[in-house]
Amino acid sequence: MQQYDVVVIGAGAAGLMCAASAGYRGRSVLVLDHANKAGKKILMSGGGRCNFTNLNTTPDHFVSANPHFCKSALNRYSPWHFVEMVERHGVGHVEKAPGQLFCDTSSKAILQVLLTECEWAGAEVRLNTAVTHINDRPVGEGAAGGPPETDADERGFRLRTGSGEIRCERLVIAAGGLSIPTLGASAFAYRVAERFGLKVLPTRAGLVPFTLQPADKAWLAELSGVSAEVRAEAGGRAFAEPLLITHRGLSGPAMLQVSSFWTPGDAVTVDWLPALADPLAALRQARHEQPGTGVEKWLRGFFSQRLAGALAAHFGWSGPLQHYSNEALAEIASVLKGWRFKPSGTEGYRTAEVTLGGVDTDSVSSKTFEVKSVPGLYFIGEALDVTGELGGFNFQWAWASGWCAGQAL
DSSP states (O other): OEEEEEEEEOOSHHHHHHHHHHHTTTOOEEEEOSSSSSOHHHHHGGGGTOEEEETTOOGGGEEOSSTTTTHHHHHHSOHHHHHHHHHHTTOOEEEEETTEEEESSOTHHHHHHHHHHHHHHTOEEEOSOOEEEETTEEOSTTOOOSSOOOSOBTTBEEEEETTEEEEEEEEEEOOOOSSOGGGTOOSHHHHHHHHTTOOEEEEEEESOOEEOOHHHHHHHGGGTTOEEEEEEEETTEEEEEEEEEOSSEEEHHHHHHHHTTOOTTOOEEEESOTTOSOHHHHHHHHHHHOTTOBHHHHHTTTSOHHHHHHHHHHHTOOSBGGGOOHHHHHHHHHHHHHEEEOOSEEOGGGTOSEEEEEEOGGGBOTTTOBBTTSTTEEEOGGGBSOEEOTTTHHHHHHHHHHHHHHHHO
């Protein structure tokens, strides 16, 4: 029987951060992961460059049934703490958008920082090792294993793995959510939570592209690869970001952002000209100064030729501006400033960057991340019902929750 002070299940961003934090406090720490490589989501994030934090991190950039839960951790471990660690390891970074920090080379550098920190802290990372049982009861997909437990045994937790049994005093669940199953995502964390009687709030894909109804797909699919700066709104939240048209639907930062606030069946509103405050006035001025100019040609002043042509064709905006009444121009302006579409759905967990919902934070201490009803059991990172917006916020949540839990172990 192998014995450790702490076992962390999940060698992702939060798990590795927690392991290093606890290791530096003198704890014997083992990180377990069923995957063959640590930090797979770190490696693929940010187009391989890893948007590892956002300097403008505040609780307002997170979604949770309890919006106050994230405040303590985010205050205690700020983006500047992580930047200091990155710079201490000699990793260069660049601010691509206000507050959004990326590696200047490869996301491999961030993963190596975490693995090096674990090595220096004496935390062992063991891959290709799945945990099949906790306290002699199975966990995993569809295997809750009977009525919930309310306690660890007097000696902590007993884990059964393919490489033998392990005992630990403290158990940290950092197994993430359901997003991108090809990287190993599963419902493991939720099954463990249910095992110990914790409530798991409904989950769904977040930061995910939209799929389209047939009528919208018919004219937009031919524009695959075209992008535009827009302002998108859903669920009372709006984001001015790029939109990307794909062969499956609508993606890009604008769509990913509002997907986390969208409710199935509702419409998404797109302002195609966020930089133009009064398109009606601009159209009337163009009609006065260049009456023979066609609507499509006018649109080319704001969009690519392909998008301008598609918009004009789809909405029937043909002929020169001089043939349009004020009412007709107002209709064009209304569409450009407030086009509404009802997604048929999203691409789901297959491409989602995060999982909304998860382990109910009311069950967990916001300071230590220990389960209130089960001493010695902790949940951190994406497994919890805390989801950040696009732009490095989810990584900052991983660093903050992992570090804070590590300080309490």
